[in-house]
Amino acid sequence: MFLEFFYKLRQNKILVSTGEYIDLLQALTGYSRRSEPMTVERFYFVSRCTLVKDLRFFDTFDQVFASVFVGQITDNDQKFRRLLEDWLTNIDELVKRVGKEPPHYSPNVLWQELEKRLSEQTERHDGGSKWVGSQGRSPFGHSGENKAGVRIGGQSRSQLAIDVLERRYREYRDDERLSVRQFQIALRKLRDLRRVGRPEFSVESSVRRTVDNAGLPEAVYVNSRKNRLRLLLLMDVGGSMSPHSALVSRLFTAASKANHFGEFKHYYFHNVVYDFLFEDAYFTRKISLTDFFRKYDSETRILFVGDACMNPYELFDKRHAFFEYYHQMSQASDELLRKKQDTIQTGFQNLVNIKNHYSKIAWLNPDPISMWQHETVDSIGEVIPMFELTLLGLKQAVDRLLGD
Template sequence: MNAPMPSFVRGLVTRLRRRGLPLGVDDCAALRTALAAGHGLESTEALRDLCITLWAKSPRDAELIGAALHLADPPAWVVSPVARSAGVQADPPAPVAAPSEPGPAADPVPITPVPSAELAIVRPPRPADVTEPPRSGIPSPFLVLRPQYPVSEREVAQIWRRLRRPVRQGPPTELDLDATLDRYARTGVVTSPVLVPPRANTARLLLLVDRDGSMTPYHGLVDHVVSSIVRAGRLDAITVAYFRNTPGRSLDRSALAALPGTVTAELDPILDRIPALGTGRVYRDPAMLTPWPVADLLDAVTGGSAVVVISDAGALRGSFVMTRLFDTVALLLAVVARGAAVAWLNPVDADRWPDTTAGQIARHVPMYPLTRDGMYGAVDALRGHPVPVERPL
């Protein structure tokens, strides 16, 4: 007999799904099977550890499950000895003795046998005159409100794990079935199998993150996305660098003088005259305390690398700055010259990009909103899928 599902599990699953943990029927079935096998029956803490083992895919998932289970307020477990030892029937309760006084015999109290895998959940009664104990004033980690972002850590990890460059490297340890059968068909002799090195993901990712200024309202979301990619992206190398507005200032802006006399926001007439950015500095930390020369950063960018810029590019304030556009295009030219793929993630909605620096940058490189669908599009662009761009670099 399957162990019954505790009554509070449904509310627990609903709460976790609302917080981005995609639990389904299979996860509930796994919990039921584990309870039927005798796991998680010793105490409420054992049930919590069981749920974390079955459902958590990251440390944040484990924290989320522990907090949600604490908020579900599960009552104390009362487990019959039969449920603890599979296959052993419980001894029936002793019959109620008849009264020793003379008189009519009392009806025996009906006894309901406990099923072999029954799990009862009870809450100890509280006397009416007992009040709640005074609070200690120490905050509980389970009651601290956590920010809820449009994409969960698991969704970010699943999206960026699609960025792959599988290359076979290392000692030959995997069977090449086709080569083994082909050699047997050609020679007719059964020999040792053909082994090949395993595939490894050699994708390299550079994240250039705009910091402070108009990006200040998005610090929480950007940090959440960046940390999720770093922790669970499963890429060969992930580098994160921070900058303010632009990573550097072009030393030669003389090409701007060749633009037509009329006011224009496009760099198309001088696009082939913009020198690639080779100077400037970025920072290794979000506080921007540890400088990092742009030249050294770009030396690590090679063919096949993926470069993602996370910035609003003036879209939040609706501003257009020609020098900022010039310096940004110079940086993108330096990246493209090294054979890397580029994508841009903008935390501001796309309907606010026109007539801003972001709108002009989107004419040269693929730009997507910092959403779930936007990150899927950025990963597809980095993987080489054709993306229509008005004036590619």
């Protein structure tokens, strides 16, 4: 059960190292010598403290913890303590099982080593740490646990391979996930160049004019050209967006470091925009949609980033929108609800209002198009042009923001 917990965390993209897992074993061993018992709750906090180093993964950690332990140990702390003690009695064996990392190779060395082992191997192998096969800890094969290997056939499970050997007959791709540099290049096209500011002396124009005047000198002053484009990045955070945090972070890094925009701002929301947008991912600094519309004119470019996937009532139900505003629907009086029900708008209606206010708008979805078969994704895509968060998708979104 406990070892399964470790592997499930890694399968869900919480990059727990074997060193951190051993730290957990040692912490629990020390705690078992204390007089107070180790409860499920204490184990939860100790394991989260040692295994998770970024609060963005807390929600995923909770889901994995519940899937492994809830229902098997219920609330019986005595049973849990016995399971934990039995587990810790074999700590030396556990350390041997997870403490010895398989070798890591660079891509070039991987291919050289693969060629060598294929020439030596004479039969099928499953498990183990050397030969080409399935499962095990060898860097070659599929369904294994090596952090950096070559996947040969099979299906990706833990996303650990650094190279993949499959039958791929396809052209060079423009739908690959993006690096910061690729983001920056794609966003560079977002320009709205206009002559602004005080006139400045132009050497090139002055020389050209002097030549045209048969040598009669003439000084030419022109206004400098500056990008007046204002870009707002509105990002969905938390929940199902957590696995995409690294990709979205690269987009945010590229946009925030770009110095060619007239203005760049970013805001956060969860699932869909309700009454407010937020300046921080903790939802403490907010701006109402009314103030948002007043602050940014209709020429502003709006770029949403989110998977657009949620329970339909979160998008279409007024009562859920009311709950999002006041965070205590169960305590809200019927009188207050009656007063607000005429002005409350669903998340879907808010998106329609944003689209009506800003014509140059696009939505980037980090999920592949094959996963878009969902009611809320379809509905949002009908209002705001939606593109996949790939190189091709970003180029299409940029063209949409430029009005091309």
